[in-house]
Amino acid sequence: MANKIFADATAALDGLLFDGMTICAGGFGLCGVPERLIDAILASGVKNLTVVSNNCGIDGVGLGKLLRSRQISKVIASYVGENKEFERQYLAGEIEVEFCPQGTLAERCRAGGAGIPGFYTKTGVGTLVAEGKELKEFDGQTYVLERGIVADLSIVKGWKADESGNLVFRKTARNFNQPMATASKMTVAEVEEIVPIGSLDADAIHVPSVYIKRLISGAPYDKQIEFRTTRARETA
Helix, strand or coil, rough: CHHHHHHHHHHCCCCCCCCCCEEEEEEECCEECHHHHHHHHHHHCCCCCECCCCCCCCCCCCHHHHHHHCEEEEEEEEECCCCHHHHHHHHCCCEEECCCCHHHHHHHHHHHCCCCCEEEECCCCHHHHCCCCCEEEECCEEEEECCCCEEEEEEEEEEEEEECEEEEHHHHCCHHHHHHHCCCEEEEEEEEEEECCCCHHHHHHCCCHHHCCCCEEECCCCCCCCCCCCCCCCCC
């Protein structure tokens, strides 16, 4: 078995990055964001990126860093509402945005990883989402054809991995990381902890090692909170 473990994110991405590439980035809000790999992409200076992600981080956090550095030219996402720089670039015509319903986006990535080039869904029929796409009738209902996504690179964040690359996610961080881990020609994962082979329950593996080509330990991580809401303590 080839050694998949690299010293850091820069080493793990060596030879993989190029201008104009498409990157699938895992994460849901600020959960499960591959922070170390994003920082390495930022430092590399690679540009004209198409990024596929549920959301594009917030200002200065996660993929928001690559927006600020103007390394992203197109985003395929389902939610971008908490990023003012994204809003500014979009309204100024400086970035291309392809909005995709959240479930459809997850399925496009899953389908790409399963070798399925396209699928039909009712979601988006009769809206701007369906414009320019093939429509087809099934059992008297109209469906729109959506294409599977296969990126040049996937970057994902896991909770634990064994030394062979089997991945386990924790709670909400599993959203989008799991399908995106399969939806590319090369997947690089960062995790909080790498454990010996045999340490993980074989029935609890979320992404098998065959999909993970390179792996780093990114710990320690700081807990990011998107909206901090507090209230004054009640007096006795």
